[in-house]
Amino acid sequence: MRAAPTAPAPLPGRHQDPIVAIATAPGRGAVGVVRASGPDLRALIQAVCGRSLVPRQATLLPFAGADGQALDRGLAIHFPAPHSYTGEDVLELQAHGGPVLLQLLLARCLQAQPGLRLAQPGEFTERAFLNDKIDLAQAEAVADLIDASTEAAARSAARSLSGAFSDQVAQLAERIVRLRMLVEATLDFPEEEIDFLEKAGARALLDGIEAAIGATLARARQGALLREGLHVVLAGQTNVGKSSLLNALAGAELAIVTPIAGTTRDKVRETIQIEGVPLHVIDTAGLRDDMEAADEVERIGIGRSWQAIAGADAVVFLHDLGRTGQAAYDQAEAAIAARLPAGLPVLHVFNKADLPGAPAAPPGGLALSARTGLGLDALRQALLLQAGWQAAPEGLFIARTRHVQALRLTLQHLHQAQAHAAARDAALDLLAEELRLAHRALCEITGEFSNEDLLGEIFGRFCIGK
Helix, strand or coil, rough: CCCCCCCCCCCCHHCCCCEEEEEECCCEEEEEEEEEEEECCCHHHHHCCCCCCECCCCEEEEECCCCCCCCEEEEEEEEECCCCCCCCCEEEEEEEECHHHHHHHHHHHHHHHCEEEEECCCCCHHHHHCCCCCCCCHHHHHHHHHCCHHHHHHHHHHHCCCCCHHHHHHHHHHHHHHCCCCCCCCCCCCHHCHHHHHHHHHHHHHHHHHHHHHHHHHHHHHHHHHHEEEEEEECCCCCCCHHHHHHHHHCCCCCCCCCCCCCCCCEEEEEEEEECCEEEEEEECCCCCHCCCHHHHHHHHHHHHHHHHHCCCCCCCCCCCCCCCCCHHHHHHHHHHHHCCCCCCCCEEEEEECCCCCCCCCCCEECCCCCCCCHHHHHHHHHHHCCCCCCCCCCCCCCCCCHHHHHHEEEEEEHHHHHHHHCCCCCCHHHHHHHHHHHHHHHHHCCCCCCHHHHHHHHCCCCCCC
């Protein structure tokens, strides 16, 4: 973590304004927090608390309104700069968690100190990043920890927040920098006639860096899967058991199940977890020819089913072993298979294996019974395999698609560097440029190289008050 030992330099533009927001979720609760941050909060502290506060010590006192009457009685904590989350002066007021009370306390703060304004989404964490309290990967981990949908995702986000991912990126960047120094030193002093590639062991260094980046990329893919999960659509004809399968996977009666064709009219979504990996499962209306649909509502549901399939990461194509071999049924199966998007991963699952005399699933298919649970564990493992999940290594960190893309770009530049280094007449200037671009791509993960558009996209997705 990039903690700043001294007070940060003044930030440009709107980042110089003191800000305030309710930091707890909307609704009633035992405790609610109003948080303020800025270059100097002495006027706010004096107005609301009526006294100065001992740094980093919780003080029980009344929060004074504009008329001097107490709005509430609670805890006030002052974190002087630079020893705070944002690197600025921070004041936290912990009051009773009624929404009206917190709004009154927020309005009192805005009235008490001139220039104080409402914080924008993610602005507290953005200031922590801009003041070098955390890097960009750690800032993203704050939001990922809040949004974690599984225990594994929460633990991995906590590791990223503590700096595990950032430290790994920093070590890789340092190795690239050392290699860049060797290459550029050779470019600066060509008269020494040093055989750079042989005597400096540059090829071995480059091989080692490339292997390390590849290993980090593999771990980042796993971390991104923990964060984002896999979107799986249950598709198939009517009455093949899609809703029953969703209920069986979720362990709850989420979807209505009847023997009437076309019972499911719209998409039903549920997020489940398998070994800590979130799977966003979508049950869809049964697929059949529009002319066979019972009414307009079912036709709309079928259309939405195809939309869901188009946006899926994988499709579970559910078949009915009780109807396999019937001419009309098999013909409809072939028509559905022909409409599935090219390149979309499809798992062929054959339901109702518990029926007396049910045939075996065809080669490559998976037989199960959504009613009895037979074959569900095999389906769960097949879904993990489809997602690309491997047994989670110890110390897995959370990652985002942005991080995976940055690591892939780093590898591409290292591949180009390898090609230049392997050439008979090694083009050291081109090798140096590819190493520079690899270094830049890698450091985009932690925000050493970033742009305002990227920061706006990241912090704009935070909740207000964080």
